[in-house]
Amino acid sequence: MTTPIVEAELPQWPPVHAARDPFAPLDEAERPHYDGPVRQVRLPNGTTAWLVSRHADVRQLLRHPAFSADFTRAGFPLLRPLPPAETRDTRGNFIQMDGAEHSRLRRMLTAEFMIKNVRRIEPLIQRTVDEALDDLAAAGPPADLVSTFALPLPSMVICHLLGVPYADHDFFQARSRTLLDRKTPTERLIREVAELRDYLRALIDTKRAHPDGADDLLGRLIRERIEPGELDVEELVGMALLLLVAGHETTANMIGLSVLLLTRDGRFTTLRDEPDQAPGVVEELLRYLSIVRTGLFRAATEDVEVGGQLIRAGEGAIVLISLANRDAAVFDDPERFDPYRQAHQQVAFGFGVHQCIGQPLARAELRIALVALARRFPQLRVTASPQELSTRQHSVVFGLDTLPVTW
Amino acid sequence: MTAVDRPGRAETTVQVAVDRDACCGSGNCVRVAPEVFAQDDADGLVLLRATTLAPQSGARARRAADLCPSGAIRVASAEALPR
Numbered sequence A: 001m002t003t004p005i006v007e008a009e010l011p012q013w014p015p016v017h018a019a020r021d022p023f024a025p026l027d028e029a030e031r032p033h034y035d036g037p038v039r040q041v042r043l044p045n046g047t048t049a050w051l052v053s054r055h056a057d058v059r060q061l062l063r064h065p066a067f068s069a070d071f072t073r074a075g076f077p078l079l080r081p082l083p084p085a086e087t088r089d090t091r092g093n094f095i096q097m098d099g100a101e102h103s104r105l106r107r108m109l110t111a112e113f114m115i116k117n118v119r120r121i122e123p124l125i126q127r128t129v130d131e132a133l134d135d136l137a138a139a140g141p142p143a144d145l146v147s148t149f150a151l152p153l154p155s156m157v158i159c160h161l162l163g164v165p166y167a168d169h170d171f172f173q174a175r176s177r178t179l180l181d182r183k184t185p186t187e188r189l190i191r192e193v194a195e196l197r198d199y200l201r202a203l204i205d206t207k208r209a210h211p212d213g214a215d216d217l218l219g220r221l222i223r224e225r226i227e228p229g230e231l232d233v234e235e236l237v238g239m240a241l242l243l244l245v246a247g248h249e250t251t252a253n254m255i256g257l258s259v260l261l262l263t264r265d266g267r268f269t270t271l272r273d274e275p276d277q278a279p280g281v282v283e284e285l286l287r288y289l290s291i292v293r294t295g296l297f298r299a300a301t302e303d304v305e306v307g308g309q310l311i312r313a314g315e316g317a318i319v320l321i322s323l324a325n326r327d328a329a330v331f332d333d334p335e336r337f338d339p340y341r342q343a344h345q346q347v348a349f350g351f352g353v354h355q356c357i358g359q360p361l362a363r364a365e366l367r368i369a370l371v372a373l374a375r376r377f378p379q380l381r382v383t384a385s386p387q388e389l390s391t392r393q394h395s396v397v398f399g400l401d402t403l404p405v406t407w
Numbered sequence B: 001m002t003a004v005d006r007p008g009r010a011e012t013t014v015q016v017a018v019d020r021d022a023c024c025g026s027g028n029c030v031r032v033a034p035e036v037f038a039q040d041d042a043d044g045l046v047l048l049r050a051t052t053l054a055p056q057s058g059a060r061a062r063r064a065a066d067l068c069p070s071g072a073i074r075v076a077s078a079e080a081l082p083r
């Protein structure tokens, strides 16, 4: 145990001062408090947790089976109060499950999102991008790139894949933001999760009552898993909720920040002139922007030494993939955005068994969207300075609220 | 890092093995070394296209083992493995 005096001096997590530069993972003055070896931090509720930020430590911890993703466990680091047990419905939400419980549900989905199946839907992504670009052309110049392109594109794609009507996007986009915002009051969080679950349950019930043989993910899971009794409806509701939220918020924020970065550095036309470089550029964007900035959260279930520090069973750990992606031991000159860098080792999608299941889809969406945007609007420029833009400081997924552009 | 993982040794062929129970279907191996790894149509879990690899594929398989999020890939010099 550390003494109370030492604990009083622990740095706070999340940091008190937000970074003003949207490309900086942390405020430059505060960064030394968090960078480097495993250290303790204090959370808003007064508890402590271990902060892990070196690339090797991050990968070791996330690969280790003795770190649980179950937020109801003792010692799990919480940034907002845990809703009362009777109000929590986490069935199907496998991002917070461990072991066999987790792999049972994840394995029902892995084939859906694997590279070869995403390749098959690339024409759909391309078509959706082209339509969204028509809308952007009709809306401006000037226009807000976030609301006219960055957000609609991944929302339309995930709706199409799941079999959720895109017409309801205002409903689920607003609630997704609430879910990801760590300042959301508990009552509101409980209410909006319930509303999303009710909405998805009604959709699944309708699909079951009127099987139309539709070739979408919910239809397939109903036919192949629900009807044979392998999967419970409430589990499917939770899985659909997770995919719907994770499937559009993340990619949308990546597109907005990527455009801000690429147009600023005059690299936008590289994508147009050298589309073969696009996969490498996307990898470097993922590394450099690392939008999941508040970290990945785990609780130790056994004593484990990470980076020379003993983390005891029942203690919490916060894994900073944003700093791991700027680790000079792995990436040369890590603070520099280098589109020709081979950033294979970036960990923006996490590591370990929870590593993003949607990564082939996210990569394809980013590549197709950015290349098409650069081809169609080579003169695109942002009309505000990066420091003027309002950002999502309190969201688990960092991003821009708006991105005013002209062309 | 174990002895067989140490880079810089002249290698002839390498042996690769996978643990499907550990695999989480991330597809990183398929992205890095598609000639060595594939994903099962049924469950998205890893499948091997080859087990004994020429040096170039061997190097890519080593990178896949490094990038595998769940530690499901083992690569070793052919002569280092028990027969």
Ligand code: HEM
Binding pocket: A069, A094, A095, A096, A106, A113, A242, A243, A246, A247, A248, A250, A251, A254, A291, A292, A296, A297, A348, A349, A350, A351, A353, A354, A355, A356, A357, A358, A359, A361, A362
């Ligand atoms: C660039 C975009 C994206 C980024 C940066 C991203 C990032 C992440 C990260 C860091 C995790 C790991 C969470 C943890 O370990 O606690 C994760 C998990 C997950 N992501 Fe993504 N994601 C992106 C896009 C997507 C998309 C498009 C989908 C939709 C299919 C998706 C669905 C999921 C799901 C379902 C999980 C949970 C996996 C599990 O627990 O086994 N993500 N994502």
Ligand code: SF4
Binding pocket: B018, B022, B023, B024, B025, B026, B027, B028, B029, B030, B037, B045, B046, B064, B067, B068, B069, B070, B071, B072, B073
């Ligand atoms: S990289 Fe590892 S976890 Fe991912 S598909 Fe290949 S073997 Fe499975």
